[in-house]
Amino acid sequence: MHVSDGDQRNAPAGEKPDMNRERYAEGKPNAHSDTDSKDQRTLSNRLAAAQKAEAEEEESNDAEFKPPTQVARDHGNKPSRGAVVDEEIMNDEAEYLKNKGKA
Numbered sequence: 225m226h227v228s229d230g231d232q233r234n235a236p237a238g239e240k241p242d243m244n245r246e247r248y249a250e251g252k253p254n255a256h257s258d259t260d261s262k263d264q265r266t267l268s269n270r271l272a273a274a275q276k277a278e279a280e281e282e283e284s285n286d287a288e289f290k291p292p293t294q295v296a297r298d299h300g301n302k303p304s305r306g307a308v309v310d311e312e313i314m315n316d317e318a319e320y321l322k323n324k325g326k327a
Contacts, residue, residue: 293303
């Protein structure tokens with residue numbers, strides 16, 4: 225229906241949005257960065273958030289570590305020569321650091 229008087233009209237009852245539906249959840253997780261410099265947090269709170277984020281990142285990096293040859297073996301393949309060499313170097317360095325700590 226076209227109204228030429230220019231006034232705004234309400235939608236018919238059948239076309240109105242459902243007002244009883246669940247509202248959007250407020251405060252969604254990860255909506256804001258904990259280390260945002262424009263946030264109104266104290267310096268000590270920002271420092272604590274930064275330390276917490278750093279600790280979580282280090283923890284996730286440690287949990288994901290696999291030897292270079294492990295991925296190939298997981299897929300049923302023979303590890304590449306480079307992966308074998310990398311693993312040998314890592315083992316040699318770990319042994320060296322262990323012996324250095326004892327001396």
